[in-house]
Amino acid sequence: MGEFVALKRKGPRFLGLCPFHNEKTPSFNVSPNLGIYKCFGCGEAGDAITFLTKHEHLSYVEALRSFDRALEIDPHCMEAWANRANALQLAGRGPEAEEARERARALGYKGTFI
Numbered sequence: 712m713g714e715f716v717a718l719k720r721k722g723p724r725f726l727g728l729c730p731f732h733n734e735k736t737p738s739f740n741v742s743p744n745l746g747i748y749k750c751f752g753c754g755e756a757g758d759a760i761t762f763l764t765k766h767e768h769l770s771y772v773e774a775l776r777s778f779d780r781a782l783e784i785d786p787h788c789m790e791a792w793a794n795r796a797n798a799l800q801l802a803g804r805g806p807e808a809e810e811a812r813e814r815a816r817a818l819g820y821k822g823t824f825i
């Protein structure tokens with residue numbers, strides 16, 4: 712979402728001006744560890760796929776394709792595979808998320824997944 716909205720870190724989340732309505736005080740919150748966003752000004756909320764469908768006026772399938780292109784990663788980076796696993800899980804793509812988790816573990820990742 713940082714490609715579309717100027718975000719500043721505020722603890723574990725990011726804050727910026729909402730792209731869905733005009734505002735002067737930032738109320739658009741992104742929680743990367745949960746994979747969600749929420750605007751406390753207009754109530755708009757969702758995950759990365761929902762954001763792409765609404766912000767870019769894409770169909771669900773088009774948003775998934777765009778999401779996949781954005782997730783192209785270094786095949787040897789365990790953190791990238793772990794992030795991909797979490798993003799895929801949040802997008803409701805469990806089998807693909809499991810493959811990414813297995814790849815991250817094979818590369819030595821010891822952290823937790825969503």
